[in-house]
Amino acid sequence: MSVLPVTPARSFVDTMTLKMYMPTWSPTSWQQRPADQQPRYDDGSALNTVVEQLSQLPPLVTSWEVEALKQQLAEAANGQRFLLQGGDCAESLVECDSASIASKLKILLQMSLVLVHGTRKRVIRIGRFAGQYAKPRSSDTETRDGVTLPSYRGDCVNKAEFTAEARKPDPQLLLRAYERSALTLNFIRALIDGGFADLHHPEYWDLDFMQHSPRAAEYQRIVEAIGQSLRFMETLAGISVSDMNRVDFYTSHEGLHLLYEQAQTRQVPHRTGWYNLSTHCPWIGMRTATTDGAHVEYFRGLRNPIGVKIGPITTPDRLRDLLDILHPDDEPGRITLIHRFGVHEIVKHLPALVDVVKKSGKTVLWCCDPMHGNTQMTDDGIKTRKFDHILAELEAAFEIHENHGTILGGVHVEVTGDNVTECTGGARGLSDGDLGQAYRSQVDPRLNYEQALELAMLITRQAG
Ligand code: PEP
Numbered sequence: 001m002s003v004l005p006v007t008p009a010r011s012f013v014d015t016m017t018l019k020m021y022m023p024t025w026s027p028t029s030w031q032q033r034p035a036d037q038q039p040r041y042d043d044g045s046a047l048n049t050v051v052e053q054l055s056q057l058p059p060l061v062t063s064w065e066v067e068a069l070k071q072q073l074a075e076a077a078n079g080q081r082f083l084l085q086g087g088d089c090a091e092s093l094v095e096c097d098s099a100s101i102a103s104k105l106k107i108l109l110q111m112s113l114v115l116v117h118g119t120r121k122r123v124i125r126i127g128r129f130a131g132q133y134a135k136p137r138s139s140d141t142e143t144r145d146g147v148t149l150p151s152y153r154g155d156c157v158n159k160a161e162f163t164a165e166a167r168k169p170d171p172q173l174l175l176r177a178y179e180r181s182a183l184t185l186n187f188i189r190a191l192i193d194g195g196f197a198d199l200h201h202p203e204y205w206d207l208d209f210m211q212h213s214p215r216a217a218e219y220q221r222i223v224e225a226i227g228q229s230l231r232f233m234e235t236l237a238g239i240s241v242s243d244m245n246r247v248d249f250y251t252s253h254e255g256l257h258l259l260y261e262q263a264q265t266r267q268v269p270h271r272t273g274w275y276n277l278s279t280h281c282p283w284i285g286m287r288t289a290t291t292d293g294a295h296v297e298y299f300r301g302l303r304n305p306i307g308v309k310i311g312p313i314t315t316p317d318r319l320r321d322l323l324d325i326l327h328p329d330d331e332p333g334r335i336t337l338i339h340r341f342g343v344h345e346i347v348k349h350l351p352a353l354v355d356v357v358k359k360s361g362k363t364v365l366w367c368c369d370p371m372h373g374n375t376q377m378t379d380d381g382i383k384t385r386k387f388d389h390i391l392a393e394l395e396a397a398f399e400i401h402e403n404h405g406t407i408l409g410g411v412h413v414e415v416t417g418d419n420v421t422e423c424t425g426g427a428r429g430l431s432d433g434d435l436g437q438a439y440r441s442q443v444d445p446r447l448n449y450e451q452a453l454e455l456a457m458l459i460t461r462q463a464g
């Protein structure tokens with residue numbers, strides 16, 4: 001909790017004013033507000049049928065998992081845990097296969113092992129998966145060679161291929177995305193229950209190409225050190241460290257497609273309020289985090305812990321109002337502010353936002369997304385990110401929080417366990433010319449396995 005006093009006049013009067021003007025919330029009350037970034041479907045009745053079906057289908061997660069995560073996030077806000085949130089920019093319906101899912105899990109497990117070892121803190125693992133199928137776009141349409149079509153908005157809306165047929169929003173894709181999310185989550189739960197995430201067997205998480213990595217030796221040393229600590233504790237206690245046999249995994253996605261989110265918003269026995277049970281921790285994207293918009297209206301009524309992306313377009317006044325609406329009761333673990341400015345902007349913007357949160361007297365978990373402010377185009381028109389920029393933004397974030405007496409308690413990254421070449425730099429020094437070797441993302445460039453481990457190693461030097 002901040003030590004700065006809350007200004008009584010603002011806090012009381014404005015909160016009262018806000019409450020008076022805030023209509024009663026329901027899972028559909030967002031429909032009275034302007035909703036950005038929503039697809040336009042031709043066939044309204046086909047869409048309604050799908051939404052109706054989705055609202056009958058079983059939830060993907062449970063309210064007690066959601067509450068357990070909220071509790072852990074509250075501990076991260078106080079510096080007792082560290083949040084690792086990562087995964088694809090956009091999931092693909094086609095890549096819902098065992099190898100892709102296992103490699104996503106492996107890289108997050110490996111990163112978290114490095115973080116646990118280096119920070120001596122328990123790490124909360126949240127995947128950007130099992131629902132990350134809707135994407136905000138800077139323009140509603142895309143033009144190529146004089147042909148203009150709707151933009152690709154993620155696999156739950158339309159297809160990336162540049163044809164009129166593929167780009168037409170199809171409500172059936174919402175059902176396909178829900179099913180793929182369920183299949184993904186089912187496999188992840190089975191792997192974890194079957195011992196895949198057992199800290200005694202980090203060799204299960206090895207990726208094929210790992211031994212060629214310049215970071216392999218350092219990683220192996222960490223694995224060895226953790227193995228020794230485990231054996232030491234078990235010898236000492238005479239029992240196996242059962243609590244450490246398995247780790248938890250939580251899911252998150254951007255809550256962008258509001259009809260999809262609405263359909264999975266439920267009440268549960270023995271608890272009050274409404275839960276979005278399609279995921280543990282949905283987040284509001286930077287573009288849709290506007291105080292009068294439909295997304296903020298929808299999110300304010302959820303019991304889930306929520307993320308809010310903030311960046312150069314987020315003014316201190318807007319952030320103060322967002323906290324009034326989304327975090328009125330200062331509930332522990334409720335809000336994670338995920339800042340994403342870019343290396344050249346963070347120093348300009350973050351301090352004022354930290355100050356406004358301190359002034360509010362409310363506690364949030366601060367998390368740095370060093371990816372989304374650092375996207376740039378190569379001369380050949382390929383979207384990429386420089387690893388040095390990603391590291392530098394993260395370093396600046398640690399420093400700014402430290403200077404302000406706040407805690408950077410998490411990192412949010414776009415990452416894959418696959419050996420892709422999408423971001424330049426890193427231990428192997430990938431250049432713009434290397435990007436063509438294995439560029440697979442449909443949307444934003446991801447860290448590959450080596451770059452991800454290198455990033456985790458850097459964080460331990462700052463957050464330890
Ligand atoms: C994303 O996380 O993929 C994204 C679009 O982020 P932002 O809202 O921060 O731009």
Ligand code: CO
Pocket residue numbers: 089090372414443444
């Ligand atoms: Co992205």
